[in-house]
Amino acid sequence: xxxxxxxxxxxxxxxxxxxxxFIEGKNKFESNEILVxxxxxxxxxxxxxxxxxxxxxxxxxxxxxxxxYDIVKNYPALCNELENRCNKIDGFMRSYPPYNFxxxxxxISLIETLHxxxxxxxxxxxxxxxxxxxxxxxxxxxxxDIHEGIFEINKYLKTYVGVYVGxxxxxxxxxxxxxxxxxxxxxxxxxFPEDSYIAKKLDEHRKDKPLKHSGAxxxxxxFNYETVTDDAGVSMLCENVEFSDIGSFLYYDFFNGLKHKxxxxxxxxxxxxxxxxxxxxxxxxxxxxxGKSGQTCRxxxxxxxxxxxxxxxxxxNTYNKAYKAHYARMMKKKMTKQEFMEWGEYALELKRQVIAxxxxxxxxxxxxxx
Numbered sequence: 493x494x495x496x497x498x499x500x501x502x503x504x505x506x507x508x509x510x511x512x513x514f515i516e517g518k519n520k521f522e523s524n525e526i527l528v529x530x531x532x533x534x535x536x537x538x539x540x541x542x543x544x545x546x547x548x549x550x551x552x553x554x555x556x557x558x559x560x561y562d563i564v565k566n567y568p569a570l571c572n573e574l575e576n577r578c579n580k581i582d583g584f585m586r587s588y589p590p591y592n593f594x595x596x597x598x599x600i601s602l603i604e605t606l607h608x609x610x611x612x613x614x615x616x617x618x619x620x621x622x623x624x625x626x627x628x629x630x631x632x633x634x635x636x637d638i639h640e641g642i643f644e645i646n647k648y649l650k651t652y653v654g655v656y657v658g659x660x661x662x663x664x665x666x667x668x669x670x671x672x673x674x675x676x677x678x679x680x681x682x683x684f685p686e687d688s689y690i691a692k693k694l695d696e697h698r699k700d701k702p703l704k705h706s707g708a709x710x711x712x713x714x715f716n717y718e719t720v721t722d723d724a725g726v727s728m729l730c731e732n733v734e735f736s737d738i739g740s741f742l743y744y745d746f747f748n749g750l751k752h753k754x755x756x757x758x759x760x761x762x763x764x765x766x767x768x769x770x771x772x773x774x775x776x777x778x779x780x781x782x783g784k785s786g787q788t789c790r791x792x793x794x795x796x797x798x799x800x801x802x803x804x805x806x807x808x809n810t811y812n813k814a815y816k817a818h819y820a821r822m823m824k825k826k827m828t829k830q831e832f833m834e835w836g837e838y839a840l841e842l843k844r845q846v847i848a849x850x851x852x853x854x855x856x857x858x859x860x861x862x
Contacts (some may be wrong), residue, residue: 497565502588503713506741507720509729511752511769514720514730514744515590524749524756524767526589527742530663531671531756531765533588539664542577543657549574550653555642567624569601574653575602581656590738602652609644629769662739665707670746670756672704673697681757683773690750709741761789811843814860 502616507638511523530536552570553562563570585591651707678685686694698705714735719727735741755768759777766777776790799807815836822832837858845857 503734503736507732509728509730511754523754528765528767536664536667554646564624571603577657662737666739666742669704669708710743711736759789806839
């Protein structure tokens with residue numbers, strides 16, 4: 493087992509300077525950059541089922557006088573199953589900030605740790621593993637020393653499981669709310685939202701979907717201000733926030749990003765979440781579309797929006813038909829490339845004028861077709 497136990501129980505620091513975040517004072521990210529990585533790479537929807545399985549194993553591994561002999565017999569195997577499940581979570585945690593920036597203790601197996609806590613877990617003399625001393629568990633006469641050791645094993649197991657279950661639960665709670673808010677409030681926009689819009693929609697979202705908010709909270713251990721020096725040697729005054737879990741960080745950073753115009757948006761084509769930090773608001777990301785050389789979700793989206801306008805708006809429909817007709821003339825050498833470019837500028841100006849109601853649609857229709 494990767495000994496993540498003591499590490500994960502410790503808090504971690506994040507420094508916020510407007511839309512910039514420093515993890516542990518030096519690892520620089522854009523606000524909501526870590527969130528986007530979690531949303532795109534983590535299938536958190538199965539976390540509750542994994543929590544249930546881990547808690548079931550924990551219940552079976554608690555040493556009591558009424559344990560079944562089957563569990564006593566299979567105790568080492570159950571320990572290994574619990575360790576394997578927690579190892580997967582452990583490796584998962586190490587792959588993402590803030591835990592990928594931490595240092596780790598030496599590897600030690602779960603059952604070896606329990607053996608060191610109390611001798612009721614006995615190492616086989618033939619080096620074939622461990623077995624549980626059923627006499628001192630099930631038939632014990634409450635020897636004070638044995639009882640204390642068993643209590644410590646049970647306590648350690650609860651703490652051990654709590655680290656990994658706590659991680660899964662905090663990620664599940666935070667992402668359940670945040671992903672729902674992104675889909676319902678941000679990704680439906682066609683322009684950057686104002687702060688008042690975000691505030692109003694947050695109240696509405698809490699009222700309409702209370703279950704999405706039920707576990708999403710921000711637990712802060714401490715808050716102060718300190719300076720951080722960036723790679724260019726520039727010192728910045730930062731909010732220094734100490735978090736007790738990753739879900740609290742994701743929740744805090746999400747709203748910090750919204751305040752500073754760093755918007756996570758779900759792409760209308762591929763469904764991935766991307767970070768929009770400025771420029772023109774778009775509902776499409778820059779990811780390349782597999783099987784379509786050089787085409788991105790954004791270029792596809794632009795084409796779809798153009799086609800939709802041509803279908804629904806007679807001004808755009810007329811412009812599109814005239815453009816195709818004049819392009820065909822150029823291809824047939826009935827007008828030069830320069831003449832086509834000049835017509836293009838003229839057509840755009842006509843379109844602007846009719847939209848601004850400076851000319852009538854009938855006049856526009858007649859002039860653009862010449």
